[in-house]
Amino acid sequence: MEEISVKTGSRIEMLDITSQIRSAISKSGIQEGVCTVYCPHTTAAITINENADPDVTADIMQKLNKMIPLHENYRHFEGNSDAHIKSSLVGNSAQIIISNGTLQLGTWQGIYFCEFDGPRARHVWISIK
Numbered sequence: 001m002e003e004i005s006v007k008t009g010s011r012i013e014m015l016d017i018t019s020q021i022r023s024a025i026s027k028s029g030i031q032e033g034v035c036t037v038y039c040p041h042t043t044a045a046i047t048i049n050e051n052a053d054p055d056v057t058a059d060i061m062q063k064l065n066k067m068i069p070l071h072e073n074y075r076h077f078e079g080n081s082d083a084h085i086k087s088s089l090v091g092n093s094a095q096i097i098i099s100n101g102t103l104q105l106g107t108w109q110g111i112y113f114c115e116f117d118g119p120r121a122r123h124v125w126i127s128i129k
């Protein structure tokens, strides 16, 4: 298992971590297999989406904030229930096929670390098999 460090700069953001995942795959030397990208946090998530137009990630975050506002009748004492809910909706992992030693992503796809309760120092676990 590989671990990469992610430093987020605001409460809510999507960070493109594709290049760090590509580096881990080339370091592993694996030619054919599957890469699992896992987020071990309850207020963050992993997703794959467009990395060409930055307005796409801005729209995703704007819509999530509209659907799941920061303040509502939540019970959780920490005051970050919106982040826990967003984390569960987006999901904590992604699997990507590796072929010819290359991550098989579509032309416009990137792998994102989604921060919902930053800024924080975070980790992402990567398993390459």
Ligand code: ZN
Pocket (backbone or CB within 6 Å): 076, 078, 079, 080, 081, 084
């Ligand atoms: Zn909490």
